[in-house]
Amino acid sequence: MTEHLTVVRHPLVQHKLSHMRDATTPTPVFRQLLREVSQLLAYEVTRDMALTTRRIDTPLQAMDAPVLDGPEPALISILRAGNGLLDGILELMPQARVGFVGLYRDEATLEPVKYYFKVPPLEGRMVFVVDPMLATGNSSAAAVSMLKEAGAVNLRFLCLLAAPEGVARMRAAHPDVPIVTAALDARLDARGYIVPGLGDAGDRMFGTK
Numbered sequence: 001m002t003e004h005l006t007v008v009r010h011p012l013v014q015h016k017l018s019h020m021r022d023a024t025t026p027t028p029v030f031r032q033l034l035r036e037v038s039q040l041l042a043y044e045v046t047r048d049m050a051l052t053t054r055r056i057d058t059p060l061q062a063m064d065a066p067v068l069d070g071p072e073p074a075l076i077s078i079l080r081a082g083n084g085l086l087d088g089i090l091e092l093m094p095q096a097r098v099g100f101v102g103l104y105r106d107e108a109t110l111e112p113v114k115y116y117f118k119v120p121p122l123e124g125r126m127v128f129v130v131d132p133m134l135a136t137g138n139s140s141a142a143a144v145s146m147l148k149e150a151g152a153v154n155l156r157f158l159c160l161l162a163a164p165e166g167v168a169r170m171r172a173a174h175p176d177v178p179i180v181t182a183a184l185d186a187r188l189d190a191r192g193y194i195v196p197g198l199g200d201a202g203d204r205m206f207g208t209k
């Protein structure tokens with residue numbers, strides 16, 4: 001990927017995102033929409049996966065058919081809300097190895113607090129990091145640093161909503177990591193929430209508020 005930031009403006013993505021932003025959309029619908037959008041966003045973030053060919057026989061003749069090359073990709077979910085993107089993408093790439101980075105944002109400092117880290121071997125793999133929200137960028141920047149320490153080299157970051165502050169933070173800390181998102185919103189509010197945003201993604205997914 002050559003662009004640092006790709007905004008997926010596909011009408012289906014934008015339509016579903018608008019329903020997710022709506023404060024009256026209930027948790028089960030929110031979760032289903034996130035699953036659907038995850039697969040549409042996955043189409044974009046995986047577009048430069050390497051292909052090779054395999055000799056196969058169709059019912060009519062032999063051909064060299066394109067198949068994915070290289071080791072299985074790794075999908076890394078930033079807990080909790082990342083799991084809302086993970087399941088749908090895993091359906092498209094069932095061969096992927098899966099890892100989890102447990103982080104929550106300290107509400108006062110907006111710094112990420114780490115509580116879990118379990119990832120597959122990352123050397124040589126394409127690594128897709130998923131989290132619906134890129135706000136200050138502190139969580140995603142920290143997660144990517146941990147993954148690089150664990151051996152990841154070839155990373156992509158996939159989110160649903162990004163704030164300009166988070167994009168700038170990622171660009172400064174990890175200019176080598178392309179970001180794919182459904183929307184670049186206006187700004188962060190005083191509490192570090194994306195505006196207009198959709199609220200707290202984890203709470204809306206799991207009904208914790």
Ligand SMILES: O=P(O)(O)OC[C@H]1O[C@H](OP(=O)(O)OP(=O)(O)O)[C@H](O)[C@@H]1O
Binds near residue numbers: 137192
């Ligand atoms: O860019 P940042 O300012 O770091 O904010 C984004 C982070 O905040 C949210 O997680 P949260 O801390 O609410 O944890 P949760 O997924 O458990 O709800 C979100 O899912 C990101 O991980």
Ligand SMILES: O=c1cc[nH]c(=O)[nH]1
Binds near residue numbers: 199200
């Ligand atoms: O707007 C925001 C910011 C951080 N985390 C969220 O879930 N939402």
Ligand SMILES: [Mg+2]
Binds near residue numbers: 081201
């Ligand atoms: Mg949350």
